[in-house]
Amino acid sequence: MLPRRLFFVFNIIAVLSLLVQGGDYHIGRASSPFIYEGIFITLWGDGSESAGEEKIAYYLSTNQNGTIQLIIDDELLTSMGGPVTHNRQEMLVTGVWLNEGKTLQVQSMTLAEGKPVSPQGIFGPQPWVSILCKFSDIPAEPNDLEYFQEMYSSSYPGLDHFWRQNSYDLANLEGSGAFGWYVLPHERAYYLPGGNFDWWTAAADCTAAADPYVDFTPYIGINLMFNDLLDCCAWGGGWYACLDGLCQTWRMTWEPPWGYQNIGVIAHETGHGFGLPHSLGNCQQGYDNRWDVLSDVWSNGSDPIWGTMGQHTISYHKEMLEWLTPHQVLTVSTGTLNTITLERLALPHSENYLGARILINDLSNNFYTLEVRQPTENPIDYDKWLPGFAVIIHDIETSRPEPAIVIDRDGNCNTGDAGAMYTPGEVFTDIPNGITVSIDSATETGYVVTINNRFIFMEGVDIAGATQGYIGESVPLTATVGPVEATTPITYTWEATGFPPAVHEGTTVDPIEFTWEEAGTKAITVTASNEGGVVSDTHLIEMVSKVPIVTLSGPAESRVGVVNVFTATVVPTDVVQPITYTWQASGQMPITHTAGISDAVSYVWDDPGTQVITVTAMNILGSTTDQYTLLVFMPPDSLEITGLEFGEVRGSYTFTATVNPITSTVPITYAWSVDEQLAITHTNGVLDSATFQWDSPGPHTISVSATNQVGTVVATWLITIYIKVYLPIGMRN
Ligand SMILES: [Zn+2]
Known part of the structure; x- marks a missing residue:
C-alpha cells in the first residue's frame, strides 16, 4: 500500500537536515535565529476523491512579515501539545529562515505571554x-x-x-x-x-x-x-x-x-x-474514518444536486467546539467502573450521555472516546447513510495532527465494517492500559456500556484482631481488603454487637476500635463495598472481665451437724491475681482467704433454717459478690406416743405422737397404723393425735412413723381392750 499521507514539506526538511548537520546556525544570514509573534494557523489540504491525498501545513500570521510558513519537526510539535491545541492561538515562534521572509525552521514555539488559550467554542x-x-x-x-x-x-x-x-x-x-x-x-x-x-x-x-x-x-x-x-x-x-x-x-x-x-x-x-482537524481510520491512510465528516465523506451518501453528503463529526470534535457539555460526556478516570447508557450522537432522543471519555492512566491528552452512531429513516438525518447502529470507539492523542483514530479490531482498513462497530456482547479491551468496554445491551437509540478503567475488584475482606478482650477496654480491629491493589475508595460498614453501624471510607485497610461494658461473645461484621461489589467478614470476640467475676456453688440442701463445703470460682481464668475471698454466712464467723481462681470453705450449722452465704472476690482492680441460700434441715431424733394402756370394746381412745427434738424440721408426715391394718396419714408439726376404737377385746398395737425431709422415726404403743360388763338394770342402782 502506498503511503498516502504526503507532507509536501519533505524536500524542505531534507534541506534543513543538511543545515542542522553542520551544527552551526550562524553560517550565513539564513541561520540567524529570529523571534516572531503571530497567529498560528493550520492549513489542511484535502485531495479529491480519486487522489485521496491529505496534507497539512503550518503558518504564522505576523504583522511584520505577513504569513510565514513554519517547518516544525514532529517531536517539537508533539512536545508542545500538538498543532490542534494551538490552532489560531497567538504564539511566539523562534526559528531560522530556510527561505528568507517565507519559510522558518521552528526551534521553539510558546503561547504569547499574557495570551491565554482563547476559547475554542463555536456558538x-x-x-x-x-x-x-x-x-x-x-x-x-x-x-x-x-x-x-x-x-x-x-x-x-x-x-x-x-x-x-x-x-x-x-x-x-x-x-x-x-x-x-x-x-x-x-x-x-x-x-x-x-x-x-x-x-x-x-x-x-x-x-x-x-x-x-x-x-x-x-x-x-x-x-x-x-x-x-x-x-x-x-x-x-x-x-x-x-x-x-x-x-x-x-x-x-x-x-x-x-x-x-x-x-x-x-x-x-x-x-x-x-x-477541526481530520480524524483517521485504524490504518491511518487519511479520509478513512467512515464516521466523520472531517474524514471519509466520499463513502457517505450523495445527492443528485449537491453531490457527496457530510455525516456528523465525531464526539471528540464536538467536544472541541464545546457543543457537548462536560455533563453530556462522562469522563472516566482511572480506577473506576461505570455502567452508563449512551444516547446516539446525532439527533439524540434522550438525556443520556452523548459520549464517554476514558482517560488512559488519567492523562488528559490521551484517552478513548465512546459514541453511538445510528443511521435512521429520518430523511434529514445526516447520519442516515452510516453503515450501522453501533458504539464507535476512537483513540485520541491530542498532540497528534489528527488526534482521533478509529478503533477497528479486524485491522482491514475498512472502518465501515463490523470491526469498528461494537454491538452487544462485544468487548473492547486494551490490556496494557487496563481498559475494557463491554457493550451490554441496546436501547432504541443507544447502548448500555460498562467501562472498566483499571478497576480492580475486591476478592475478600478479613478482620484481624484478638479473640478475647477485657470489658471496659478498647478492642482494636483491622479490616483488610484483598488484593492490595483493589480499587479505592472502599466503604466499610462495621456492625458489632451492641453498637449502631459505623461507616468509613478508605483504602484497602480500615482500623476500628470497640469498647464493650458487658462480658460475653461479641460478633463484629464488616462489609466492604466499592463500585465493583461487596465483600464481608465476621469476627467473634469473647469479652471478659479484668475484675474477678465470682460464682458460688455448694450443696443443694443440708442438715444440721453436717459439714457443707462451698466453692467460690472466678472467671476469667487469666484474671489478675491474687484474689481475696471474703466469706460471710448466717450464724458463722467471717472468713477471709487469699487464693487463686477458686476458694472453698466448710460450714456446719447446729440449727436448722435458711442460711445465706455470701462471698466477695476482689483483686486490685475491683470485686464482685455472689450469694448462695442453703436450707438446713433438722431430722427427727425420736418419737414418743402417749395414751391409755387399757380400754373397753367400742371405747374411743386418743393417742398423741410427739417428735423430738421440737426443732425438727416441719412439716412432718405421721402415718398411724393399728394392728398393722388401719393406716391414717396426717401432716402436722411436732405433735399429732389420732383416735381409735376396737370391737374385739385383747391386746392391740398402734404404730406411728414420723417423717420429715431428712429423716423418719417410729414408735409403737400397746393397749389392751376388755369386754365391758353390763349389769342388769336393777343392779344399776
Ligand atoms: Zn480536510
Missing part, C-alpha cells in the same frame, strides 16, 4: 461568505451564484442546517452569502508556482476582486470558490488579512469545482474553518 451565527473567482485564462462558471447561495440554506441539506444539526443548534451559518463570479488578475498558472497552490496570493487577489461588491465585516469565514482545479487539493484553514478595515485571521477555504460540487466537502472545509 451562534457563524456567517460565511462564498467568493466565486475565475482564473483570468479560464472562462467556465461551473455553477451559478444561486447554487452557492442555496448551499448555505437553513433547509436540508444546506450547510446552515447541517451545522445546526451537528451542533445541537448551538452554532449556525445564519447570515451567510455568496458573491461572484469575479475575474482574477492572473492566469491559473500564476497561482501555482512550482505546482503548489499559493493560497495567500489567491486569497488576496480573489478578495480584492470582490471587495468593491462585498462588505466582509459581517463574516467570520470566507470560502474562495475557484473555477478550476487548484493543486492537489481543496484547502481549509485561516488567513490573516485586513478586509474592509477588519484585520483578523479569517477562517478560510480554497475550493476547486470538485469541492463545492460536493456539499460534504464544503461541510468538511467549513469544519476546518471552525478549527
Whole structure:
C-alpha cells in the first residue's frame, strides 16, 4: 500500500537536515535565529476523491512579515501539545529562515505571554461568505451564484442546517452569502508556482476582486470558490488579512469545482474553518474514518444536486467546539467502573450521555472516546447513510495532527465494517492500559456500556484482631481488603454487637476500635463495598472481665451437724491475681482467704433454717459478690406416743405422737397404723393425735412413723381392750 499521507514539506526538511548537520546556525544570514509573534494557523489540504491525498501545513500570521510558513519537526510539535491545541492561538515562534521572509525552521514555539488559550467554542451565527473567482485564462462558471447561495440554506441539506444539526443548534451559518463570479488578475498558472497552490496570493487577489461588491465585516469565514482545479487539493484553514478595515485571521477555504460540487466537502472545509482537524481510520491512510465528516465523506451518501453528503463529526470534535457539555460526556478516570447508557450522537432522543471519555492512566491528552452512531429513516438525518447502529470507539492523542483514530479490531482498513462497530456482547479491551468496554445491551437509540478503567475488584475482606478482650477496654480491629491493589475508595460498614453501624471510607485497610461494658461473645461484621461489589467478614470476640467475676456453688440442701463445703470460682481464668475471698454466712464467723481462681470453705450449722452465704472476690482492680441460700434441715431424733394402756370394746381412745427434738424440721408426715391394718396419714408439726376404737377385746398395737425431709422415726404403743360388763338394770342402782 502506498503511503498516502504526503507532507509536501519533505524536500524542505531534507534541506534543513543538511543545515542542522553542520551544527552551526550562524553560517550565513539564513541561520540567524529570529523571534516572531503571530497567529498560528493550520492549513489542511484535502485531495479529491480519486487522489485521496491529505496534507497539512503550518503558518504564522505576523504583522511584520505577513504569513510565514513554519517547518516544525514532529517531536517539537508533539512536545508542545500538538498543532490542534494551538490552532489560531497567538504564539511566539523562534526559528531560522530556510527561505528568507517565507519559510522558518521552528526551534521553539510558546503561547504569547499574557495570551491565554482563547476559547475554542463555536456558538451562534457563524456567517460565511462564498467568493466565486475565475482564473483570468479560464472562462467556465461551473455553477451559478444561486447554487452557492442555496448551499448555505437553513433547509436540508444546506450547510446552515447541517451545522445546526451537528451542533445541537448551538452554532449556525445564519447570515451567510455568496458573491461572484469575479475575474482574477492572473492566469491559473500564476497561482501555482512550482505546482503548489499559493493560497495567500489567491486569497488576496480573489478578495480584492470582490471587495468593491462585498462588505466582509459581517463574516467570520470566507470560502474562495475557484473555477478550476487548484493543486492537489481543496484547502481549509485561516488567513490573516485586513478586509474592509477588519484585520483578523479569517477562517478560510480554497475550493476547486470538485469541492463545492460536493456539499460534504464544503461541510468538511467549513469544519476546518471552525478549527477541526481530520480524524483517521485504524490504518491511518487519511479520509478513512467512515464516521466523520472531517474524514471519509466520499463513502457517505450523495445527492443528485449537491453531490457527496457530510455525516456528523465525531464526539471528540464536538467536544472541541464545546457543543457537548462536560455533563453530556462522562469522563472516566482511572480506577473506576461505570455502567452508563449512551444516547446516539446525532439527533439524540434522550438525556443520556452523548459520549464517554476514558482517560488512559488519567492523562488528559490521551484517552478513548465512546459514541453511538445510528443511521435512521429520518430523511434529514445526516447520519442516515452510516453503515450501522453501533458504539464507535476512537483513540485520541491530542498532540497528534489528527488526534482521533478509529478503533477497528479486524485491522482491514475498512472502518465501515463490523470491526469498528461494537454491538452487544462485544468487548473492547486494551490490556496494557487496563481498559475494557463491554457493550451490554441496546436501547432504541443507544447502548448500555460498562467501562472498566483499571478497576480492580475486591476478592475478600478479613478482620484481624484478638479473640478475647477485657470489658471496659478498647478492642482494636483491622479490616483488610484483598488484593492490595483493589480499587479505592472502599466503604466499610462495621456492625458489632451492641453498637449502631459505623461507616468509613478508605483504602484497602480500615482500623476500628470497640469498647464493650458487658462480658460475653461479641460478633463484629464488616462489609466492604466499592463500585465493583461487596465483600464481608465476621469476627467473634469473647469479652471478659479484668475484675474477678465470682460464682458460688455448694450443696443443694443440708442438715444440721453436717459439714457443707462451698466453692467460690472466678472467671476469667487469666484474671489478675491474687484474689481475696471474703466469706460471710448466717450464724458463722467471717472468713477471709487469699487464693487463686477458686476458694472453698466448710460450714456446719447446729440449727436448722435458711442460711445465706455470701462471698466477695476482689483483686486490685475491683470485686464482685455472689450469694448462695442453703436450707438446713433438722431430722427427727425420736418419737414418743402417749395414751391409755387399757380400754373397753367400742371405747374411743386418743393417742398423741410427739417428735423430738421440737426443732425438727416441719412439716412432718405421721402415718398411724393399728394392728398393722388401719393406716391414717396426717401432716402436722411436732405433735399429732389420732383416735381409735376396737370391737374385739385383747391386746392391740398402734404404730406411728414420723417423717420429715431428712429423716423418719417410729414408735409403737400397746393397749389392751376388755369386754365391758353390763349389769342388769336393777343392779344399776
Ligand atoms: Zn480536510
